[in-house]
Amino acid sequence: MKLVSLALQNFRQFYGEQSCEFATGDDPSRVVTVFHGYNGAGKTALLNALVWCLYGTTTPDFQAPDKLENEGAIAEAPIGSEITVAVSLVFDRPDGQYRVRRARVSVKEGATQIRQKSQTLDLFRTDETGELKPVEDNDVKRQKRISQFLPNTLYPFFFFNGERVERIANEDAYNSVEAGVKTLLDIAIFERGEKHLRTQVERELTAALQQLGDAELVKVAKELEELEKAGEVIADRAQLHLKNLQALSIEISDIESKQEKIQHLADLTKDRDRLRADEERNGLEILEAKKRFLAALSKSGYLAFSEGILASTETLIADARRRGDIPAKIKPQFVDDLLAAKECICGTVIVEGTKEHARLLSWRDQTGLADLEEHISSTSASIGRLRERRDDYREASSQFSKDMQSLLSSRKSIRSDLAVIEEKLGDPAHGEDAARLQETLKRLQRQREDTKAEIIVCQRDASNNEEKQAELKRKIRTLQTQNERAALVKRQLEAIDHVADALASLTRIQKEDVRRALDESIRLIWDDAAIKQYEASVTEDYRLLLSKQVGGTQVPVIGASTGEKQVLALSFVGSLVKKARENFGQSYGVQVGGYYPLVMDSPFGSLEDDYRAKVAEWVPKLADQIVVLVSRSQWRSEVENAMKGRIGKEFILELHTAKEGANRDIEIHGVKHPYVVSSLDPIEKTIIREV
Amino acid sequence: MPTQSREQVAEQIRSVLLGLSEPERRLLNAVLKLEQENLYLDRPRVKDDIIAEVRRVIS
Numbered sequence: 096m097k098l099v100s101l102a103l104q105n106f107r108q109f110y111g112e113q114s115c116e117f118a119t120g121d122d123p124s125r126v127v128t129v130f131h132g133y134n135g136a137g138k139t140a141l142l143n144a145l146v147w148c149l150y151g152t153t154t155p156d157f158q159a160p161d162k163l164e165n166e167g168a169i170a171e172a173p174i175g176s177e178i179t180v181a182v183s184l185v186f187d188r189p190d191g192q193y194r195v196r197r198a199r200v201s202v203k204e205g206a207t208q209i210r211q212k213s214q215t216l217d218l219f220r221t222d223e224t225g226e227l228k229p230v231e232d233n234d235v236k237r238q239k240r241i242s243q244f245l246p247n248t249l250y251p252f253f254f255f256n257g258e259r260v261e262r263i264a265n266e267d268a269y270n271s272v273e274a275g276v277k278t279l280l281d282i283a284i285f286e287r288g289e290k291h292l293r294t295q296v297e298r299e300l301t302a303a304l305q306q307l308g309d310a311e312l313v314k315v316a317k318e319l320e321e322l323e324k325a326g327e328v329i330a331d332r333a334q335l336h337l338k339n340l341q342a343l344s345i346e347i348s349d350i351e352s353k354q355e356k357i358q359h360l361a362d363l364t365k366d367r368d369r370l371r372a373d374e375e376r377n378g379l380e381i382l383e384a385k386k387r388f389l390a391a392l393s394k395s396g397y398l399a400f401s402e403g404i405l406a407s408t409e410t411l412i413a414d415a416r417r418r419g420d421i422p423a424k425i426k427p428q429f430v431d432d433l434l435a436a437k438e439c440i441c442g443t444v445i446v447e448g449t450k451e452h453a454r455l456l457s458w459r460d461q462t463g464l465a466d467l468e469e470h471i472s473s474t475s476a477s478i479g480r481l482r483e484r485r486d487d488y489r490e491a492s493s494q495f496s497k498d499m500q501s502l503l504s505s506r507k508s509i510r511s512d513l514a515v516i517e518e519k520l521g522d523p524a525h526g527e528d529a530a531r532l533q534e535t536l537k538r539l540q541r542q543r544e545d546t547k548a549e550i551i552v553c554q555r556d557a558s559n560n561e562e563k564q565a566e567l568k569r570k571i572r573t574l575q576t577q578n579e580r581a582a583l584v585k586r587q588l589e590a591i592d593h594v595a596d597a598l599a600s601l602t603r604i605q606k607e608d609v610r611r612a613l614d615e616s617i618r619l620i621w622d623d624a625a626i627k628q629y630e631a632s633v634t635e636d637y638r639l640l641l642s643k644q645v646g647g648t649q650v651p652v653i654g655a656s657t658g659e660k661q662v663l664a665l666s667f668v669g670s671l672v673k674k675a676r677e678n679f680g681q682s683y684g685v686q687v688g689g690y691y692p693l694v695m696d697s698p699f700g701s702l703e704d705d706y707r708a709k710v711a712e713w714v715p716k717l718a719d720q721i722v723v724l725v726s727r728s729q730w731r732s733e734v735e736n737a738m739k740g741r742i743g744k745e746f747i748l749e750l751h752t753a754k755e756g757a758n759r760d761i762e763i764h765g766v767k768h769p770y771v772v773s774s775l776d777p778i779e780k781t782i783i784r785e786v
Numbered sequence: 787m788p789t790q791s792r793e794q795v796a797e798q799i800r801s802v803l804l805g806l807s808e809p810e811r812r813l814l815n816a817v818l819k820l821e822q823e824n825l826y827l828d829r830p831r832v833k834d835d836i837i838a839e840v841r842r843v844i845s
Contacts, residue, residue, distance in 0.1 A: 243822075246825060284825060287830070292817065587840050590843075593805075593807075597802050597814060604795060684815035684816075685815070
């Protein structure tokens with residue numbers, strides 16, 4: 096989707112009809128459209144005009160979302176007359192150009208009161224011949240079509256308030272971020288396909304088999320159906336626990352934020368955060384120590400009890416030497432050469448039947464010992480090496496015991512300190528609110544641990560259930576049937592199983608490809624932008640992670656700043672858009688990937704100068720179309736310098752106010768333009784002017 | 787971490803698809819098309835459409 100133009104009619108600050116065209120990347124180096132606007136000029140309104148036009152909703156932080164009609168238009172209209180607020184958007188897609196118009200008609204009932212009367216949604220497509228044709232025959236279908244272009248769950252990735260974009264990097268957002276990434280990058284269609292085949296479709300066909308098959312087949316199909324039902328119950332249960340876990344995490348995080356805001360608890364909450372970071376690091380160190388020990392165990396652990404066999408081998412070798420069995424007196428090749436030459440080195444002829452020939456044969460039998468000697472020689476050398484490895488293993492084992500003792504002792508101490516801090520946080524001396532908060536926190540933490548345990552149980556049950564289902568499916572495949580229709584259903588079930596397996600494999604491949612691409616892109620941007628020695632990465636479930644090296648171990652950064660999270664989040668959405676573009680094309684008979692715009696309201700708001708410059712430099716490289724809504728203070732030299740070579744269109748949201756002496760100018764590329772205008776017109780309004 | 791090229795990913799995908807018979811590949815494409823059309827829905831009802839495709843392709 097590429098935004099082409101926008102037209103507004105009486106939408107919030109935008110009185111009457113106004114329009115603008117976006118930079119569409121015809122010149123690929125100029126993909127940025129900038130709107131400069133004073134506070135209250137309508138930057139956020141413009142962003143919401145796009146969202147409302149497409150989905151009939153507004154962003155969560157948009158004030159008074161029901162009052163979209165321009166106040167001036169309401170004031171001017173006679174009572175009883177109609178007022179229309181409308182937004183029209185033209186956008187390009189691979190299959191043509193679309194024009195969407197959402198309009199709401201209201202009736203004026205009082206000086207400032209209006210009653211909403213109707214809302215309409217129109218959608219047209221211009222095909223390759225240039226003909227404009229209506230799409231679908233009703234609003235519901237048209238909305239469905241727009242949602243197919245860009246599902247409404249995804250719009251927060253493309254139309255967002257930059258000052259709140261860090262929410263993407265927050266712990267409690269990971270579920271929606273994961274779902275968003277999967278939808279945008281076409282993983283969801285594979286996952287859903289597999290799920291629907293494995294559950295609903297398979298179950299229906301298994302039920303059909305019960306009506307048709309032979310007695311044994313019917314019995315197995317019935318058992319399978321029961322297991323499938325049980326599997327769905329387990330999956331629902333797991334889903335519920337996961338939701339609960341997320342809700343509990345959010346509640347816990349809220350309470351901890353409240354505690355941090357209580358001034359006299361500030362030091363204690365800082366100590367708690369520090370101890371938690373220590374606990375987390377300790378946990379990682381324990382894992383590392385176990386990993387090191389397991390590696391040593393799998394390589395040389397069997398040698399721990401090898402002394403007996405090594406010693407008896409040495410004794411056997413020593414005995415053989417003592418008896419003179421080794422070293423062998425003669426090499427087998429030497430005897431073979433004499434037999435082949437039929438002549439001794441002394442010139443004696445050796446032919447079959449002579450006593451010399453018989454003696455040589457007897458020697459050759461004894462030369463077998465020379466092979467043994469070679470083995471013994473290499474075994475003797477190995478005994479030394481095996482003893483060294485055994486000693487290394489014993490050393491590793493002893494070190495592991497010491498490390499674990501020390502780490503477990505640290506853990507005990509950290510937990511004990513943490514318990515003291517938590518008790519202090521709940522001390523009634525800090526006030527009833529503080530005590531209540533801590534009490535609630537403890538309860539929620541207990542619930543969270545219980546929920547985690549429930550999830551593990553569900554995972555175990557699901558795994559057992561899957562194993563049993565797989566066993567029954569194998570059995571169904573092997574069972575013969577005389578009934579033709581039953582045989583057909585069996586073939587259909589087999590095909591479903593194969594396709595579901597393939598979808599599962601494709602999901603794994605796509606997920607890893609997407610994760611790696613996002614991870615690489617974000618690391619690159621972060622390494623370039625960040626001033627701290629933090630490392631940015633993307634986890635398997637698409638969580639954004641900042642970590643740092645502490646004592647040789649990589650540990651998560653706790654308490655990253657809002658600015659840091661914003662840089663991380665902006666690089667994440669930029670990387671998403673880049674990957675979607677890379678994937679763009681036809682695969683498996685469906686359209687995958689795509690081109691998406693990034694519309695960012697105040698994206699540089701709370702960033703330090705260094706970060707502003709880097710974000711302004713990086714984002715236009717990642718996305719094909721950028722729309723930036725900024726105030727003068729956000730469009731500072733470092734941002735302007737980074738972006739000016741990439742601007743394709745530039746506008747001023749010229750604010751007209753009745754207040755005297757409010758005139759302000761804005762200087763853009765060395766030229767002054769009206770920014771705020773004192774007007775004789777009592778109606779406050781904003782006019783979109785192209786620079 | 788070494789970068790896995792698009793060719794490598796394409797090769798992995800190709801290998802999965804080669805493990806399917808021609809009708810199974812057609813079924814896979816049909817399932818993906820249905821899922822994509824209904825992607826915007828939280829709980830899409832695609833069962834009947836998929837079963838119809840199964841019966842059409844494997845008959």
